[in-house]
Amino acid sequence: MTELMQAPAPTIRGPLRGIYAGNTRSVVMRGLQVMARTNWVVVLTGFFEPVFYLLSMGVGLGALIGTVEFYGADVPYAAYIAPALMAVSAMNGAVYDSTMNVFFKMNFAKLYQQMLSTSLGPLDVALGEILLALFRGLLYACGFMLVTTLMGLNLSWTAVLAIPAALVVAFGFASFGMAVTSYMKTFQHLDYVYFLMMPMFLLSATFFPIEVYPAGLQWVIQALPLWHGVDMIRQLTTGLIQPSILIHLLYFGVMIVLGLWFTTSRLRALFLR
Amino acid sequence: MPAPVIEATGLTKRYGEFTAVDGIDFAIEPGEAFGFLGPNGAGKSTTMRMIAATSTRTSGALRVLGFDPAEHGPEIRAQLGIVPQADQLDEELRVIDNLIVYGRYFGLPLPYVKRRAEELLEFAQLTEKRKARVDGLSGGMKRRLTIARGLINAPKAMLLDEPTTGLDPQARHVLWDRLFRLKEEGTTLVLTTHYMDEAEQLCDRLVVVDKGTIVAEGSPASLIRQYSTREVLEVRFGSARNAAAAEAIEGIGQRIEVLPDRVLVYDDDGEAAMSAVHERGLSPITSLVRRSSLEDVFLRLTGRSLID
Structure with a gap:
């Protein structure tokens, strides 16, 4: 018989005490264990979507369009939309994981109730789940990067920075997505999310420059997170880096912090009331 | 005399207008098997959730293992074994992995958790089902697995919410036998039930709850002597x-x-x-x-x- 070991008491002090136990790792490991066994096919399908867009629009339409102007330089059309599709793929990976998967775990598998019956706090769970969504975003980003590199669509060495940038994008969407999911009661509610994502995907200067819009509409597009992701990654893969990249980073920084705070307080309201 | 494991005074929980638990007092001693006996909706589960720090009280005082649950949820849950009413097992993991992963949530080292999980499977008489899928287990097996899981952190007290509800008589007896063993080993058991035979079998002492209040307290025998x-x-x-x-x-x-x-x-x-x-x-x-x-x-x- 093994000598019994008591669970270590969480040592977190300060304002996070009671909501964080410093054991996010166990949540992530559980997710990876499940992903390795059951979900990898789903992960794979998410990778192909942007590749098909790239082939049909970038290569196909690109032959008709030629080049597009981006910060004063002419960029081949395929190289113009490839970074945008990378941002979209990071967004999709993060959003699917933090909405559909989280919804299932929350309402059917009762996974979070289980986790919150242990010494884990809601912030451990929220961070862990978001990191898992991020991991998926990372897989998509790396896979897509490989494809665009082989196709010669990365115009500068700074393109390698597109991978961490895609992670930042995924982090922002995942932390917000999970908070939004916590309000959903039925699977139909998830459709609202996809209904919003579709126009954002098509209109956030993904396939054409933002200058085609009238000034007022440009402001609306620039308020949306995907535009910041697209412009940031496009600056990196084309090497046409502007000071505005800092604004994009700041935008996602705020989104991540707000999303985490929001998710944690929602988990607390739902499971620790 | 040792300090009570769990002590409540005037413990109250309101959901809007509805008062689920209405100012109850109780103290649970170390090593005791303590029961909350009452019909459905009496406030038993709500009380359990407040003890487990998964629900915050509206008013009154509550100390669990020396901590205030409103402030120290993770610290308290680190030392509790929780067996919820619905089993809430991780259906995406195999039987053995349910124990291992759960142990990791407590921050216990992997080699220890792996060894301990095998022992607990034996305790729960589930060794043969080691690699089985959880959704294929019978109701009694699932409940035993949930209890084994609740023991992975060597808890000072075990909270069992309606441990045998929905089980057939044979499965209930197997479960009672396991709970008896825990009691003999000195684990503090806190359980809710609406089965009087379960309360008589398992509890050293119990409170009878109705509509959020305690209407009587004592050992099963003394309650029967006093009120019948x-x-x-x-x-x-x-x-x-x-x-x-x-x-x-x-x-x-x-x-x-x-x-x-x-x-x-x-x-x-x-x-x-x-x-x-x-x-x-x-x-x-x-x-x-x-x-x-x-x-x-x-x-x-x-x-x-x-x-x-």
């Missing part, structure tokens, strides 16, 4: 005639309760009460003399049956 007679005579006259018959047997025994399907006559000597009924010229369809149970205590205290 030694024996009970149950007579049935047919549902249409029970009320009329009850009037006719008025005065026999110490107390009479009329239920829709039968009349209960409380008397220390049930056989004597039966003779008295026959002497009055009444002939019940069926009659039965039995010892008083907690069910009778509950009926006496609330005027209602435990299981509606």
Whole structure:
């Protein structure tokens, strides 16, 4: 018989005490264990979507369009939309994981109730789940990067920075997505999310420059997170880096912090009331 | 005398207008098997959730293992074993992995958790199901796995919410046997139940709860002594005639309760009460003399049956 070991008491002090136990790792490991066994096919399908867009629009339409102007330089059309599709793929990976998967775990598998019956706090769970969504975003980003590199669509060495940038994008969407999911009661509610994502995907200067819009509409597009992701990654893969990249980073920084705070307080309201 | 493991004074939980738990006091000693006995909706599960720091109290004082649950949820849960009413197992993981992963949530080292998981599987009599999928287990197996899982962190107290509800009699006895062993090893058990036989079997001491308040407290035997007679005579006259018959047997025994399907006559000597009924010229369809149970205590205290 093994000598019994008591669970270590969480040592977190300060304002996070009671909501964080410093054991996010166990949540992530559980997710990876499940992903390795059951979900990898789903992960794979998410990778192909942007590749098909790239082939049909970038290569196909690109032959008709030629080049597009981006910060004063002419960029081949395929190289113009490839970074945008990378941002979209990071967004999709993060959003699917933090909405559909989280919804299932929350309402059917009762996974979070289980986790919150242990010494884990809601912030451990929220961070862990978001990191898992991020991991998926990372897989998509790396896979897509490989494809665009082989196709010669990365115009500068700074393109390698597109991978961490895609992670930042995924982090922002995942932390917000999970908070939004916590309000959903039925699977139909998830459709609202996809209904919003579709126009954002098509209109956030993904396939054409933002200058085609009238000034007022440009402001609306620039308020949306995907535009910041697209412009940031496009600056990196084309090497046409502007000071505005800092604004994009700041935008996602705020989104991540707000999303985490929001998710944690929602988990607390739902499971620790 | 050691400090209580769990101590509550004036513990109250309100959801909007509804008061689920209405100012209850109790203290649970180390090594004790303590029960909350009451019907569904009495506030038992809410009380358990407040103890487990997964629900915050509205008012009153609560100390669990020396901590205030409102401030120290993770610290408290690190030392508790929680067995919720619905099993809530991780269906995406195999049986053994349910234990290992759960142990990791507590921050226990992997090699230790792996070794301990095998021992707990044996305790739960599930070693053969080691690699099985959780959704293929029977109700009793799932419950045993949930209990094994709750033991992975070597808890100072085990919280069991309706541990045998929904199980067949054989599965219940297997489970009771496992819980007895835990009790013998000195684990503090806190359980809720609406089965009086379960409370009598497992609890050293219990409180009877109804509508969010405690209506009585004591050991099963002392509660029966205090609130009931030694024996009970149950007579049935047919549902249409029970009320009329009850009037006719008025005065026999110490107390009479009329239920829709039968009349209960409380008397220390049930056989004597039966003779008295026959002497009055009444002939019940069926009659039965039995010892008083907690069910009778509950009926006496609330005027209602435990299981509606």
